[in-house]
Amino acid sequence: MPHPLTELKINTLTKPGGDPAEELTADVCVVGAGIAGLSAAVEARRLGRSVVLVDALPVLGGQCVNSLIGLFCGVYGNGPAYRRLTHGIFDPMFEDLARTGDIHFNRTHTITVAYDEVALSRWIENLVHELGIQVVLGSSVLSVDADQGHIRSTTFASRHGLVRVRATGFVDASGDASLTWEAGMPCRVPERTVWGSQQIRLENLREEFRPEPAELAARVGEKAEEYGLVRRDGLAFFFPGRNTAVMNMTHVEAPLSAVRAARAQLEGRAQADRVVEFLRKEFPRAFGEAKVRLYGFPGRRQTRWIAAEHQLTVDEVRSGFRFEDAVARTAWPIELHDRIEGYVWETYDADHVHYVPLRSLIPIGAHNVVAAGRCVDGDAAALSSVRVMGPCAAMGFGAAHALDLAGEGSVREVDPAELRARVHENVDS
Numbered sequence: 001m002p003h004p005l006t007e008l009k010i011n012t013l014t015k016p017g018g019d020p021a022e023e024l025t026a027d028v029c030v031v032g033a034g035i036a037g038l039s040a041a042v043e044a045r046r047l048g049r050s051v052v053l054v055d056a057l058p059v060l061g062g063q064c065v066n067s068l069i070g071l072f073c074g075v076y077g078n079g080p081a082y083r084r085l086t087h088g089i090f091d092p093m094f095e096d097l098a099r100t101g102d103i104h105f106n107r108t109h110t111i112t113v114a115y116d117e118v119a120l121s122r123w124i125e126n127l128v129h130e131l132g133i134q135v136v137l138g139s140s141v142l143s144v145d146a147d148q149g150h151i152r153s154t155t156f157a158s159r160h161g162l163v164r165v166r167a168t169g170f171v172d173a174s175g176d177a178s179l180t181w182e183a184g185m186p187c188r189v190p191e192r193t194v195w196g197s198q199q200i201r202l203e204n205l206r207e208e209f210r211p212e213p214a215e216l217a218a219r220v221g222e223k224a225e226e227y228g229l230v231r232r233d234g235l236a237f238f239f240p241g242r243n244t245a246v247m248n249m250t251h252v253e254a255p256l257s258a259v260r261a262a263r264a265q266l267e268g269r270a271q272a273d274r275v276v277e278f279l280r281k282e283f284p285r286a287f288g289e290a291k292v293r294l295y296g297f298p299g300r301r302q303t304r305w306i307a308a309e310h311q312l313t314v315d316e317v318r319s320g321f322r323f324e325d326a327v328a329r330t331a332w333p334i335e336l337h338d339r340i341e342g343y344v345w346e347t348y349d350a351d352h353v354h355y356v357p358l359r360s361l362i363p364i365g366a367h368n369v370v371a372a373g374r375c376v377d378g379d380a381a382a383l384s385s386v387r388v389m390g391p392c393a394a395m396g397f398g399a400a401h402a403l404d405l406a407g408e409g410s411v412r413e414v415d416p417a418e419l420r421a422r423v424h425e426n427v428d429s
Contacts, residue, residue: 021155021162024134026052028403029154029167031141034062035389036373037173038124039089039396044171045131047404052165053128054156057297058138060128062175064389065121068199068296070237070246074332074390076111078350085329085353086390087425088397096123104240109347110331114239117201117294136163141174144183149367149410151183169368169403169411173396176256176303177375185363186307190380194302195231195251195337198268202276203293205243209285210236219282220249224341227278230271232341244293249275251340254300265298301337301374302387308377309412310359317382318348323357325416326427327398328391330354336384344381355427356386358402358411358419361395367410370399394426 028044030037033055041053055062063069075090077083094113097103102119106112128135139156146152153166172179177187211219217233224232234249252268255261272295279287315321317334331353334346348354360377361370371377372395374387386392401422405414420427 019162021164024052024136024163024165026050026134026165026167028052028169028171028400029054029165030171030173031154031179032062032173032175032373033057033060033135034173034175034373034392035064035089036392036396037062037171038128039393040171040173040372040400041133042089042127042131043397043400044404045133047400049404050134052134052136052167054136054139054163054165056138056140056174059121060124060135060137061121063297063299065117065124066297067299068117068201068246068294069299069389070114070117070199070201070248071106072113072115072389074330074386074388075113076390077331077353078110078348079107080350082107082111085331085426086394089393093120093123114237116239136165139163141178141182144179146183149365149369151179151369154179168408169370169406171396171399171403172306172369172371172375173373173399175300175374177306177371180306180363180369180371180375181304183369185366185369187304188307188377189304190302190338192338193253194380195340196254196268196301197248197299198250198252198272199296199299200247200272200276200292201244201294201296202247202279202287202290203244204289204291205238205245206286207238207240207243209283210238210245211283211286216283220278223278223282228274229278230340233343234275247272247275247279251337252298254298254303256303261298268298269295302380302383305375305383306363306371306377308360308371309362309364310357310377312356312360312376312378312382312386314379314381317354317385320352320354323355323359325358325419326355327358327361327402327419327423328356328386328394329427330386330388330391332385332388332390334381334385336381338380354385356391356395358398358414358416361399361402362411367412368403368406370402370411372396372399394423397426398423
């Protein structure tokens with residue numbers, strides 16, 4: 001028998017006048033829930049700070065989960081030593097994902113770390129929930145109340161209405177420097193497009209017949225025009241034993257305007273479809289039965305970033321200059337995607353390491369704002385070598401400690417020696 005209906009009253013309402021907003025207060029507000037923002041939020045919480053974590057996507061994980069990046073890069077140094085360069089959030093993450101078989105370590109000139117994005121997504125969600133981090137999703141920066149380098153509050157627009165967050169300190173891990181930009185602080189943009197990627201995860205592959213990377217790139221270069229491919233090279237990141245791979249074979253515009261960004265997403269997926277056609281026909285043994293399991297959100301590399309107290313330079317990257325206020329390091333090559341048909345790839349020797357200083361994370365004139373991730377300051381080539389996930393996580397870790405040390409004061413006055421003592425695992429060991 002069906003359950004009897006219970007009385008359910010319906011109310012008729014109209015939107016209240018004025019500026020109704022949910023009001024939140026925290027010690028730290030982190031804008032952006034990719035690897036840099038997550039690292040900052042988790043570390044700030046572990047330092048005993050209350051944290052609000054905001055992201056424009058309706059889910060956590062940013063590009064590392066939702067753009068199907070497929071690999072953690074820049075966590076390790078170059079072979080043969082393969083030194084571990086970044087710890088923090090990666091320590092428990094790698095341990096837990098290894099236990100479930102959802103991570104794999106690839107040794108080439110360095111170690112890259114392949115992962116299952118679904119398992120990583122749930123790991124992130126569980127960690128954020130367990131730590132009691134307050135989360136606001138599907139919310140973009142609308143306006144910022146700032147004065148003389150201090151942000152007092154930030155208002156976010158969401159489908160559920162406005163949310164206003166007041167905090168002592170802010171982390172701009174938005175990727176596009178959206179917090180810094182809306183605060184009226186200076187930002188940088190490249191003179192020409194730095195291309196993003198439309199990643200896809202393919203399934204139903206035959207891994208034993210996978211082409212070698214050089215063979216795949218050569219075939220793309222030879223056949224690109226025939227298949228309408230704009231990028232003349234490409235990479236396949238197979239996850240061992242699962243007959244799946246993430247394909248990085250497109251170059252997609254990454255505009256900062258809404259209409260062009262939507263158009264670029266559709267064009268990027270059309271590019272990805274042509275990639276699948278190419279793979280099925282040119283490598284039928286490996287990809288003949290390939291199916292697209294997921295199209296990632298558009299991947300963005302370098303769009304808009306902060307103008308900081310110090311701009312990291314390509315000479316500092318090449319020389320491995322060691323900064324007194326270093327918060328992150330990596331050995332990742334220069335990887336500049338400023339040509340639609342390909343990219344610049346400049347590798348370094350076995351012992352090379354380069355660093356990112358705290359001053360490259362602090363917008364010019366800012367006191368309670370620290371950036372982290374791909375929107376920190378560097379010239380185009382330098383930034384292309386530090387925007388990968390290893391150093392981005394280290395920057396988030398460093399940002400949390402810089403704000404903690406600053407307290408009610410200015411992050412520009414943090415003692416470098418005190419900071420170094422806190423971040424030493426990511427810069428010294």
